[in-house]
Amino acid sequence: MSFRYGLRTFALELLMITVALAFLFPVYALVTLSLKDPQQIAASPLSPPTSPTLGNFGAAWERASFGSALLNSTLITVTSVVLLIAVGSFAAYFIARRRTGLGYGMYVLFLLGIVLPFQLGMIPLFKLVDDAGLLGTYQGMVIFYTGIQLPFTIFLYTGFIRALPSDYADAALIDGAGHLRAFTQVVFPLLRPITGTVLILNAVFIWNDFFTPLLYLGGSAKETIPVRIFSFVGQYVSEYGLVFAGLVLAALPILAIFLVLQKYVIKGFSSGLKG
Known part of the structure; x- marks a missing residue:
């Protein structure tokens, strides 16, 4: 032809x-x-x-204390993503394998968590974090991000697990393994494509988020990179050279992770939609 x-x-x-x-x-x-x-x-x-x-890069690194901000962003992002993968994958395994009214109801509940914007509960959430004494702490940010991103994570994992044959897990259960062992040793290794997707999508969101760290960490020593970059923008003077140099520096780590995991993103996401 x-x-x-x-x-x-x-x-x-x-x-x-x-x-x-x-x-x-x-x-x-x-x-x-x-x-x-x-x-x-x-x-x-x-x-x-x-x-x-290249002077903007050195000035941005020094004046925004980029070293400490990079550490703060890394700790919050890595801890949140690890919790999302651990909790989200196991919860999705329960929902996907338990084909009852309870499993379906929980799945619908998590879908509502995707549809409803967190801005609706912004003030109550802030009050809750404040009352718990978690303002200006890593723990408060990790709990917040884990809760906000968990519905989306479970949605991706559930669709992927439903598309997997259940024979492997069933064989492990017949051999005497419990559900936890069957999941960790048999099912979870099969979730590598969707885990790469979950990792990169959640990491990009958490790493680049500006509003939440500004609200929960503003003025503390635990500010993340986007909040520190915002310090270059003032009411009367804005140092745009430093702003854009800081943005380039902030984008490099997450860009490197994306380049390493990019082959899993489309593969895992498309496979997850089959279920």
Whole structure:
């Protein structure tokens, strides 16, 4: 079958190039502004830098105490993601394998957690965290993120587990293993694709979240990277070179993780939707 390059093919290619440029433009602006001094940004913000400078990166790292902010973001993100994977996968295993009214009801309840925005409970949640003495602590942030992201995590895991053959787990149960052992030693290793998806999606959300750390950690020594970057934006003076340099530095760790796990993201997500 021969391929004919026609007007339709040209239009599709032109459309794809346009979409690609639209997605690449924010990246171009981010890198370009991070390499300019204030004078170049004021004169021509989006033109290529005539005299690129790396001074913004060093100034942003020092003035925002990026080392401590990086540690804070890493501790909160890693702990939250580990809890989400552990709790979400086992809860999804129970829901997927227990085909009763209880299992279905719990699944619907978690789906409601995806639909309802957490902003509706923002004030009660803040009051609850404050009363528990968890404001300005790692524990408060980890509990918050685990609760907020758990419905989405269970949704992904449940669909994937339902698409898996139950023969392996059933064989382990027949051999005398309990449900916990059957899950940890038989089922969970089969969840590698969806676990990679859960890891990267939750890590990106938690790492980049600005509003919640500002609300719960603002003014403390445990501020995360987005909150520290916000310190460069003032009412009268905004140091955009430092802001964009900080954004580049903040994006590098999560970008590295995404590049390592990218093959699992689409594979796990598409497989999870089968159930």
